[in-house]
Amino acid sequence: MTDSAVTRPDPMVTQDNEFFWEAAAHHRLVAQRCTRCHVFRHPPRPRCPHCGSFETDVVELSGRGAVYSWAVLHHPQNPAFDYPVKAALIDLEEGVRIVSNLVGVEPGEIEIGMPVSVIFVPTAGGNAVPVFEAVTR
Amino acid sequence: MTSPGAGFAGQTAVAGIGATEFSRAAGRSELRLACESVTSALADAGLTAADVDGLVSYTIDPVSETELVRSMGFPEITFSSRVPYGGGGSMGVLLHAAAAVAAGAADVVVAYRAIKARSGPVRFGAAQISRGQNDVHSGTTSAQWCTPFGVLTPASWMAFNSTRYMHAYGVTSEDFGRAVVQLRDYAATNPAAWGYERPITLADHQASRWIVEPCIHLLDCCQQTDGSVALVITRADRARDLPHRPVVIAAAAGAGLFEQEIATDFYRRDLAVMDGSVALGKQLFDRFGIRREDIDAAMIYDAFTPIFLMQLEGLGFCGLGEAKDIVAAGDLAIGGRLPCNTNGGLIGEGYIHGLNLALEATRQLRGSAVNQVKDAEAVLVTSSRTGAILTAG
Ligand SMILES: [Zn+2]
Numbered sequence: 001m002t003d004s005a006v007t008r009p010d011p012m013v014t015q016d017n018e019f020f021w022e023a024a025a026h027h028r029l030v031a032q033r034c035t036r037c038h039v040f041r042h043p044p045r046p047r048c049p050h051c052g053s054f055e056t057d058v059v060e061l062s063g064r065g066a067v068y069s070w071a072v073l074h075h076p077q078n079p080a081f082d083y084p085v086k087a088a089l090i091d092l093e094e095g096v097r098i099v100s101n102l103v104g105v106e107p108g109e110i111e112i113g114m115p116v117s118v119i120f121v122p123t124a125g126g127n128a129v130p131v132f133e134a135v136t137r
Numbered sequence: 138m139t140s141p142g143a144g145f146a147g148q149t150a151v152a153g154i155g156a157t158e159f160s161r162a163a164g165r166s167e168l169r170l171a172c173e174s175v176t177s178a179l180a181d182a183g184l185t186a187a188d189v190d191g192l193v194s195y196t197i198d199p200v201s202e203t204e205l206v207r208s209m210g211f212p213e214i215t216f217s218s219r220v221p222y223g224g225g226g227s228m229g230v231l232l233h234a235a236a237a238v239a240a241g242a243a244d245v246v247v248a249y250r251a252i253k254a255r256s257g258p259v260r261f262g263a264a265q266i267s268r269g270q271n272d273v274h275s276g277t278t279s280a281q282w283c284t285p286f287g288v289l290t291p292a293s294w295m296a297f298n299s300t301r302y303m304h305a306y307g308v309t310s311e312d313f314g315r316a317v318v319q320l321r322d323y324a325a326t327n328p329a330a331w332g333y334e335r336p337i338t339l340a341d342h343q344a345s346r347w348i349v350e351p352c353i354h355l356l357d358c359c360q361q362t363d364g365s366v367a368l369v370i371t372r373a374d375r376a377r378d379l380p381h382r383p384v385v386i387a388a389a390a391g392a393g394l395f396e397q398e399i400a401t402d403f404y405r406r407d408l409a410v411m412d413g414s415v416a417l418g419k420q421l422f423d424r425f426g427i428r429r430e431d432i433d434a435a436m437i438y439d440a441f442t443p444i445f446l447m448q449l450e451g452l453g454f455c456g457l458g459e460a461k462d463i464v465a466a467g468d469l470a471i472g473g474r475l476p477c478n479t480n481g482g483l484i485g486e487g488y489i490h491g492l493n494l495a496l497e498a499t500r501q502l503r504g505s506a507v508n509q510v511k512d513a514e515a516v517l518v519t520s521s522r523t524g525a526i527l528t529a530g
Contacts, residue, residue: 072347089297
């Protein structure tokens with residue numbers, strides 16, 4: 001189902017990342033974990049760079065993490081987004097890092113290290129992507 | 138020196154340089170611009186198109202090798218390559234050319250870059266939504282992890298590292314501003330520069346609008362520029378018979394590390410340190426046996442001010458978090474400990490995807506720079522992960 005008011009662009013789906021976006025469409029945050037050495041990895045890739053295994057499990061994550069870094073984007077602008085865009089790198093509990101947005105916080109409230117948890121927001125084509133809201137301490 | 142892989146050290150030289158004007162609307166094609174800068178570089182070297190048998194550029198260059206060959210009338214190309222990493226690979230052209238010439242794969246290599254970053258169909262820096270994973274500036278798969286979140290521009294990609302850097306070392310936007318004032322001072326006396334006769338104050342920097350909070354004001358950004366530059370590289374002994382004093386490629390290296398991407402370099406553990414510059418510094422200084430204190434000037438890829446300071450630290454010219462202090466002490470000015478980006482840099486002169494910094498290094502070693510460092514004998518040129526040390530031959 002598409003919502004004409006939603007303008008956020010859809011993810012770019014490839015054969016290497018489709019499991020991630022398929023899960024996100026169902027509001028599940030997942031990452032690859034090597035079947036052999038159990039190291040998590042993100043962004044997805046076909047082979048474990050640590051042990052060389054091609055065998056991979058897809059594991060649902062807790063969705064909890066902390067802001068590793070952030071950026072409030074003012075210019076230039078794209079009509080698909082509301083500005084300023086609150087962008088962040090989130091370090092997830094399982095040890096992987098993800099680019100995302102912060103929601104429900106003002107730019108002046110963002111701090112490195114602040115705890116966050118995942119929610120999902122829709123994209124223009126009816127998919128969904130993970131974004132993060134602050135966890136009340 | 139018996140270091141492995143350094144066999145080409147000192148064997149080759151920059152014999153010619155050429156450039157078009159730097160403008161905001163060139164009014165002609167990138168191919169035409171490339172032909173003009175290559176023609177001028179060959180004339181500067183005292184060579185002709187018939188002498189050229191090698192070509193090097195780097196990714197995201199819109200000029201195809203075949204069209205350049207066809208337009209220049211190069212009779213037979215025996216070596217050509219493109220360095221990956223976009224602008225980060227710009228100084229890699231010196232490594233590729235030096236290695237090719239020293240190995241005998243080519244005798245005269247032209248390194249070039251043409252760009253219409255301001256007026257072209259793809260305006261560098263614009264907030265565009267890519268259609269595929271490889272059709273935006275970065276040239277890595279990472280666009281797919283940024284696009285749905287509005288992280289669309291080079292400034293936004295660099296910002297995560299910059300914010301973390303400010304947090305780790307207590308660096309402020311004013312610290313970045315002081316570096317920009319220095320760059321614009323250099324540009325103000327460079328007639329080829331966008332910033333010619335237009336120096337700025339720290340207050341101007343602070344008053345310019347936010348591009349990305351808390352790290353990048355408008356005046357921290359390099360200038361979207363139209364233009365082209367080219368260099369001619371040949372054997373050092375042949376260069377000695379050509380019109381200009383040879384500028385010898387004493388060292389050249391590239392560092393591409395695990396988990397390192399181009400601009401979207403988010404997956405290394407500590408983003409407050411530019412690991413690629415640390416690795417590049419080790420390559421250029423340790424492997425080639427050159428000391429940092431022997432460097433008379435440095436040209437460092439200043440696409441945005443934060444990465445300029447971070448590279449100074451990564452390369453080992455000061456401690457981590459201390460670049461702000463050497464900027465404030467005036468070390469980067471003429472007469473300072475390490476004059477940097479004496480053409481005004483990419484922020485003050487213009488952004489020919491980084492390669493114009495190699496021309497400034499050449500001019501310093503010829504003694505023909507507008508802001509000349511007295512008796513410059515060794516100049517470092519880097520673009521974060523690729524670089525070279527050039528010396529007066
Ligand atoms: Zn493994």
